[in-house]
Amino acid sequence: MNQAKILNLVAKLKHTNNIKPRKLKNYRGPEGRIAMLQKSLTALLKYERIELNFNRADETRAYAEIFMSQIAKQGSQNQKSIDMANFWILENQIIYKLFNVLVPRFSNDVSYTNLYHHPNVYPGILRPKAILELKNNSFPKVSSSIKNQSSVENILLKESHKRHFIDVITQ
């Protein structure tokens, strides 16, 4: 029988419904898994865009989202959030960056990260890869969404819309 715990309060994750923790195969067991995530999370906050295996990236993303939302909610003065930051972030200057740069940057956001599937390089290890990044970073965009307004389907739909509009007016 399960019952919801009530001690902590967390905001709803915006990016995923799958909250089942992954094992992230590791010879040190659950402790090693957490160590992996510590490394990835620190790297994410440091470099703002990193390349990982997909599983690890997705898992890191969930942790990053909850971490950022908790810190944004509790504020940088809260002892809880300071403890949390000390545990998860392995470098001191990144903790400084988190409280002074990232938290103000994300003050109005509901989600903090983007995840992209990354193509494999052949020949190589054909494991699904991903790019994980913080939002509003200073790098060029990963995916370019070029909208071709003069493609065949767009022209056809536009004209169809016009015709429909004229029909409605004349009626």
Add this chain to the structure above:
Amino acid sequence: MESTVCPVRHVPPSSYGRFRNACCATLRFQCRFSSTDSQKAAAQTAAIKSEWRRRRNVIFDNEKQRQQSEIGRIEKVAVKYLPWDKDEAPIEMRMNKHLSTPYDCTKHLTEDYTKTVCLALVDRRPWDLQKPFEQDCELELITMAHSNKSPVVNTAFWRSCSLLMGCMVEASFKDEIQVYLHSFPKPDLKSGSFTYDAVIDLPDWKPTQAELRAMSAAFVKLSNQESFMERLEVSEELALDMFQDNPFKNKQIPNIAQNHNGKIVLYRIGDFIDISQGPMVGSTGIIGKATIASVHKVESNETDRLYRFQGVALPKGTRLNHFAWSVLEKDARKFNDLASVTPVRESVTSAPTEVVSDEEKERSSAAN
């Protein structure tokens, strides 16, 4: 009995299975060799039809061979390929004069290009993929994705669809029904459908839904063959000789020749040959989703049995919501009165496509 109800030859979709296929084949076989007079006559007309088609192809092949043999000593031209991405360096290629085509250039680049390129720009002018180079030039290659950079590719796509529909119309009807292809109006994407006018020896024919579906299936089947659009320029006399059996084309050919220095441009898809000024897309494989939406009867001075076939198609790889597609289909079903707006039907008579003017038009509309 069946012939009166459904004049369109049944084209079994693949899902119907082998059994259905076999049944149809047997039926056709029985029809052809049964003893009634009308069926005998039909068999005769079918034989004549295929004979004309074969003859046209032989003439086409001979003419092509003749033109190539006339080249004589092979000279080289320098073709400078300019990629769309400004960061990439241009590539210079040494190609054969009057022999190599932009399609040959794509083979030197990547396999992707050979499959997706629709049209070339040679010295900034639209150029068929199968048309040989004449001098040193700069080359740009256009896929359907580049339609925002050069909209002429959309027009070429629409024109190719019309041509392929002509091929479909000629092949789809039963042997005892006379079909003469007439012409197709100037392609205009904004009208919502591509068209082809054909004279069909039926007094008052309205296609059923099943027939339209069968025609659509035939169209898609043809496009899936991914056959090249071969291009050939011939003299007026030769064109007249090729289209002796078609009284309507026979009338149009002298007019076209007058406007284009006595030259007629022919396109061949598989074994189907038609007149058009072009340009066309490289192969029929570019065409993806397609529907033959409707057939309307058109009034004309020449004949009282002129029908306009209308369809709508999208390039391969386009992803469109099924509802949006149904809207486009519904639009294509309305009568496309483009030709009646401009009383002289472009047909093949009135200089099918000054591509440059097309481009200018689109540019001016964009500017507006």
Add this chain to the structure above:
Amino acid sequence: MAMSVRVRLGSQFRNIMRVCFHENRHMSTAEIVVEKSENPKEPERISLEEQQRLNDIAKNERMEKLLNMRFAYQEFLPDPNPKNRNTLKERLERRDMLARRSNVEIPEFYVGSLVAVMHSDPHAPGKNNRFMGICIQKIGAGLRASFILRNFIDGEGVEINFDMYDPTIQRIDVIRLEKRLDEELFYLRDAPPEYSTFPVDMEPEYQPEGSAVPVNEIKVPLKPLPWLVKWERMGMKGIRDVTSMLTEKRLRMSKLKQFNKPWEKYDLLKMYSETIPIEDQVEIFSEIQEKLHELEQHRYKMKRSRNFVKPTKMG
């Protein structure tokens, strides 16, 4: 028949009287307001930003109030396992729970509180049974919520697991409202009997309304080994130091990381998967809040009216 009618009439009159009383009170407050308006202060001009800020504060307070309901009404939160979530099922269950609560008062109590339950029992003399004890566990979501009461009766430890929304329960009384240091008190099974012995006829202890629930910080000693559970590994706060009782090996084992799991309190995804997110909680509690408030008001009135009963003549 006639008797029942008279009783009903009596209650009707009482209601009317109460209405009159309330209205009079209302009138008196109205007068005070008029007095105040005679010497009005200068109206403060509130800027748009200030108003926005005030609105935000009010909104946050409302949220805070809703979220604080999670302590008293924990069983209204559904099972957090996403496989078991079903919004329709949850809503229907909540409706049934409220319906049950309108018949039987289920008071606020916690693990560590002393609770007495009166329930129907076909085997008991008089068909009813009353059991009083300390609540050692509260578990389950929705209609499946249950709690365990523990007491020593006739020198024998007795535990009864009650379903909170069981229709055989007639009455739940909270004898002493308090919390302990832990979320489960199963270690009382390994503690000496005096720590879970409570007199059955204890009088309820009343606390002033609106005061915080007191935490009983008692540390329970354990009986010597063997125990039912290796309590030294569980990290319980309510147990007295047990190192002197353990063998050297067990002591060493209890300090291993794999049992302590020091990372677990930082495991954010685990925390997330065990809780219902704020947004969902607000939705749930704003749905039930009104009905619960109504029930509380009704009960409050009934209590008052019960107090108004005329004193009977003593012989």
